[in-house]
Amino acid sequence: MDRMRLPGAGEPLHTRFLSGGTQNEIYEIRRGEHRSALRIPPVNAPADRDKGIVREWRIIEALDRTDVPHTPAVAVCTDTAVLGRTFYLMGFVEGWSPMEYGKVWPAPFDADLRARTGLAYRLAEGIALLSNVDWRGVGLHDLGRPDGFHERQVDRWTGFFERIKGRELDGMHAATTWLRTHRPLDFIPGVMHGDYQFANVMFRDGAPATLAAIVDWEMGTVGDPKLDLAWMLQDWPEDTSGPEAAAGYVDLTGMPSRTRLAEHYAEVSGRQVDDLDYYLVLAKWKLAIVLEQGFQRAGDDVKLQSFGPIVPQLMRSAAELAETSEYR
Incomplete structure (x- = not known):
């Protein structure tokens, strides 16, 4: 997050599991005033889910330039040394499902x-x-x-x-x-x-x-x-x-x-x-x-x-x- 110059540098990082299944897991990420959601495949998901994560990222990043309601794109990480899988951060959306x-x-x-x-x-x-x-x-x-x-x-x-x-x-x-x-x-x-x-x-x-x-x-x-x-x-x-x-x-x-x-x-x-x-x-x-x-x-x-x-x-x-x- 520091490498991507995201807000909250130096602040403690807090995480909370939100939901998950066989395809993806979602966590709330807080660091200071910065609040986002992390989407990542579970450890035992097929390897091609990493490509799927990048595909999803491309879509939400593209939608940032449109009037379609979506979760804003924050950052993507394809370096599996960080968390073991490709993942991305999206803006945290207040509301209900x-x-x-x-x-x-x-x-x-x-x-x-x-x-x-x-x-x-x-x-x-x-x-x-x-x-x-x-x-x-x-x-x-x-x-x-x-x-x-x-x-x-x-x-x-x-x-x-x-x-x-x-x-x-x-x-x-x-x-x-x-x-x-x-x-x-x-x-x-x-x-x-x-x-x-x-x-x-x-x-x-x-x-x-x-x-x-x-x-x-x-x-x-x-x-x-x-x-x-x-x-x-x-x-x-x-x-x-x-x-x-x-x-x-x-x-x-x-x-x-x-x-x-x-x-x-x-x-x-x-x-x-x-x-x-x-x-x-x-x-x-x-x-x-x-x-x-x-x-x-x-x-x-x-x-x-x-x-x-x-x-x-x-x-x-x-x-x-x-x-x-x-x-x-």
Whole structure:
């Protein structure tokens, strides 16, 4: 930190573990008045996670020159002699994550449904702003390969499924065939988050709802940003007044409908969403394959075992939407 001329030289260093899993650990770092968060792979994470950390760093550093809510870039260290792994420091963001509260929103969003709608609109606005980033201008020209993006999606994930395959999934052939024959003729490339949902954002305290930061950029790339929208909406109900709205990992009761959020995204981003069905089918299909990997290696892990019945439901949902969609 002294080499990077960060504030707090000579002050005692205080650390606090914030969260962590198999991919990354996050610590609060305090030194005098300087407060940041350190993101680092755990010791036993695969070696390529160090490259992933640098990739994440590139994205948040590039976003410093945009209006996308994110954690500010502070410093990166690729010298593994320091902490054993590549890591970076990002600005500490005051606020809260929906994952802290489970299915109960913090006040005032627990009781005030009108205030709660703002959470959904701010969520949609986050990727709308991200989609409009001048990715070449901010130095992300080599982050991904937008040419052939949709062709690669289907080929890559069907190949991946064949490698992990432990059972047949009803509807997969129908959904895969539909995706191959209904690819968008054209799209406007942009920065994608890759796993966009309430689990990967933070909000400021209190109302009105304010998006503080989009976090966890390990899946970030340059591709088709409308897949982020579909990822966010793939299990979002049209009717948020019924029991279906509370069925997921957060309670969507009282929030705008899926159609209204797609319209809001279009208004903010300037992108048309007439072909949203294609992206919804792709999102459901892809998520089913991702979760199937977890289920196939679940062992005694109860959480991964729970994916067992979810995966077939997702794949059937993708096939049913493909069969009934008016998108041609």
